[in-house]
Amino acid sequence: MTDTTTSNSTPPSLLGRLLYSGVLTIMAVDGFRNNDKRVDIARESGVPMPNVMVPFATGLLLVANLGILLWKYPRASAGALIVFFLGTTPFIHNFWTMEGKERQANKINFQKNVALLGGALLILNEAATDDDQS
Template sequence: MTDDASSNDPPSALGRALYGGILAYMAIDGFRNNDKRVEVARSKGVPMPDVLVPVVTGMLFVANLGILFWKFPRASAGALVVFFLGTTPTIHDFWTMEGEDRQNNKINFLKNVALLGGAVVLLEEASDRDG
């Protein structure tokens, strides 16, 4: 990172839009399929899934907006890190599955790990810019 004035500019708007587009899709899909997601969470032993699933989906949506518009970026990126750390190993525990379920959940697990990596980069960027 350079020490010039551009170091105060937010990260790439295109990059944030691409990343945010995926997160927006995930959140909207989560709201649309809330009942199914609640049942999956219940089957995984998530406590109070009727409450936690919509709350976590809302957190994903709001954090996504923060990244997209670069408002409260540290809190937004931190919320994404928490989201992916909590949901990825709990919901996509492919190592407990067989066949097609195993393969599909492995793909979703790896996708979420990549999205977690992006959230960590954004968290570092937000922290660097805040001083």
């Protein structure tokens, strides 16, 4: 008997993707709701064209998240998340340039984003493994 179930359709994979996507959905919705504040933060951090880059990055986060959740183009979606986290985390959560409570809050967000980046790398690997098994 051959097991034709791919790793992305097992209960742990489905639950993991649901939990991961839940966090990313909250981040994207919050990003759209607080766009003006995020544009100001990006501008202060030296991000070029923050009025364009912030909504673009938030949209990238949302679309890539949906791709992971629905397992549609998972390699491209995981790659987009990797680009998102590598492109935003060190510029927006540069805690090493801050002091006090601002430093602590940004350090926590930096570490959260690094963990989410790690998750995107695992998803990229799972998607590549699924491609190899097809």
